[in-house]
Amino acid sequence: MISVAWRITIILLLVVLAAAAGALLGGHPGAMVAALLVLVGVVARDSLALSRLIRWLRSPEASTVPTGSGAWAEVFYRASRQLRLWTGRLSYEESKLHRFIEALQVSPNGVILLDENNQIDWCNATAAQHFGLDAQRDLRQHAVHLIRNPEFVAYLQAAHFHEPLHMHRAGSRAQFTLSVQVFPYGDQQKLLLSQDITQLERTEAMRRDFVANVSHEIKTPLTVLGGFVETLRDLPLDEEQRLRVLGMMQTQSDRMRHLVDDLLVLARLEGDPYPPTEVAIDMKSMMTQYLSEAQALSNGRHQIKLEVRTDLWVRGSPQELHSALSNLVSNAVRYTPEGGSISLEWDAVFVDGQPRHAEFSVSDTGIGIAAEHIPRLTERFYRVDRGRSRESGGTGLGLAIVKHVLLRHQAELLVHSTPGKGSRFVVRFPAARLVPRDASSSGNAAESVLEAA
Numbered sequence: 458m459i460s461v462a463w464r465i466t467i468i469l470l471l472v473v474l475a476a477a478a479g480a481l482l483g484g485h486p487g488a489m490v491a492a493l494l495v496l497v498g499v500v501a502r503d504s505l506a507l508s509r510l511i512r513w514l515r516s517p518e519a520s521t522v523p524t525g526s527g528a529w530a531e532v533f534y535r536a537s538r539q540l541r542l543w544t545g546r547l548s549y550e551e552s553k554l555h556r557f558i559e560a561l562q563v564s565p566n567g568v569i570l571l572d573e574n575n576q577i578d579w580c581n582a583t584a585a586q587h588f589g590l591d592a593q594r595d596l597r598q599h600a601v602h603l604i605r606n607p608e609f610v611a612y613l614q615a616a617h618f619h620e621p622l623h624m625h626r627a628g629s630r631a632q633f634t635l636s637v638q639v640f641p642y643g644d645q646q647k648l649l650l651s652q653d654i655t656q657l658e659r660t661e662a663m664r665r666d667f668v669a670n671v672s673h674e675i676k677t678p679l680t681v682l683g684g685f686v687e688t689l690r691d692l693p694l695d696e697e698q699r700l701r702v703l704g705m706m707q708t709q710s711d712r713m714r715h716l717v718d719d720l721l722v723l724a725r726l727e728g729d730p731y732p733p734t735e736v737a738i739d740m741k742s743m744m745t746q747y748l749s750e751a752q753a754l755s756n757g758r759h760q761i762k763l764e765v766r767t768d769l770w771v772r773g774s775p776q777e778l779h780s781a782l783s784n785l786v787s788n789a790v791r792y793t794p795e796g797g798s799i800s801l802e803w804d805a806v807f808v809d810g811q812p813r814h815a816e817f818s819v820s821d822t823g824i825g826i827a828a829e830h831i832p833r834l835t836e837r838f839y840r841v842d843r844g845r846s847r848e849s850g851g852t853g854l855g856l857a858i859v860k861h862v863l864l865r866h867q868a869e870l871l872v873h874s875t876p877g878k879g880s881r882f883v884v885r886f887p888a889a890r891l892v893p894r895d896a897s898s899s900g901n902a903a904e905s906v907l908e909a910a
């Protein structure tokens with residue numbers, strides 16, 4: 458294909474040749490004038506098209522491509538086609554970049570891009586939140602001017618980036634810990650990643666505490682048992698003394714067994730992602746069972762009362778609920794001095810004939826619990842009085858088991874207590890867990906009161 462410049466040159470040459478031939482052969486000076494007019498016309502048309510092209514090139518858009526005739530039509534067509542091609546490529550690259558940035562924005566980790574002077578090139582929303590930055594306003598600012606933590610400044614200056622830095626930061630609501638690591642790339646640029654490890658640190662601390670507690674709990678009875686073994690081996694004991702020592706050894710080994718049993722129950726509950734087996738449980742007969750257990754444990758030292766005010770059943774795991782509720786009953790007996798009273802109740806609240814919730818409660822007139830301990834009672838091994846708990850055969854795991862079982866049944870534990878006066882532990886089951894004994898008579902609460910000395 459002939460280029461535009463060549464076409465124009467050929468036209469001009471033809472015009473000049475025709476004019477020259479006319480002037481020479483015919484002796485017509487008019488031919489020269491006509492040739493000049495044609496020339497002016499061609500130049501004027503091209504200048505016009507050229508100026509339209511220049512104007513369009515200042516802000517080229519596919520919708521405003523100028524039109525032209527002859528060779529200019531091809532010029533404009535090719536220019537607009539090239540423009541469409543570039544625009545297409547650009548929007549494809551832009552959408553790729555946009556998707557990449559979107560992915561970085563939803564990352565749970567903070568991402569900051571630093572240039573060779575440690576100025577912020579870009580940061581995602583998580584990094585902005587971790588370091589208190591404004592993702593727009595703080596661009597091009599020096600990282601150390603905005604993140605003034607001395608450890609961070611030293612880390613960036615030392616440039617030993619093979620290990621992460623753990624930074625403690627104060628958020629709007631609480632302290633949190635960040636793990637920060639820098640990865641150099643390109644021409645002295647840096648990728649800074651931050652991760653909130655507060656929960657990880659807490660879990661690690663809990664794990665360490667748990668191992669220390671279990672070791673301590675097992676070591677104590679083991680040491681005592683070891684002492685008794687030495688006594689039996691080294692001392693000449695009469696039959697009565699020997700039986701007493703063996704009885705004490707039995708107590709210690711029972712204690713260890715209880716501890717291991719509770720640990721196994723807890724491990725199973727914590728590690729079991731499945732909901733409990735769905736069985737309808739007759740709470741009235743469960744309550745009678747708890748009464749017998751409380752009486753056996755109390756051995757006549759307390760007044761124990763049972764009140765069943767509703768015949769609603771509960772849907773859940775009989776084993777798990779038995780283990781949780783009997784823990785509350787045994788606590789009431791263990792933390793109530795001789796002569797005190799204990800009351801077991803099963804009751805429900807109805808709204809418009811429909812149960813809103815039902816409550817299992819154990820009230821005692823025992824030693825009570827000071828308010829500051831109540832929020833921590835369900836922590837593993839948390840005891841208000843370690844000595845008293847051990848003396849009464851406690852493992853410190855009972856209420857942790859209760860918490861897990863109730864969580865699995867969407868039930869709530871409410872604790873009301875006054876030191877020196879007594880406590881009331883309430884387990885509230887939501888309506889969704891309640892089953893009317895007889896579906897046709899739901900809402901007709903039966904009342905039965907059993908008394909036991």
Ligand code: ADP
Pocket residue numbers: 784788789792821823824825826834839840841842846847850851852853854855856857880
């Ligand atoms: P423990 O085996 O020590 O009883 P729990 O987890 O069952 O462990 O209970 C945790 C702590 O809560 C107990 O050590 C005790 O201090 C306190 N506690 C639980 N129930 C009662 C209660 N009915 N009265 C007074 N204190 C209680």
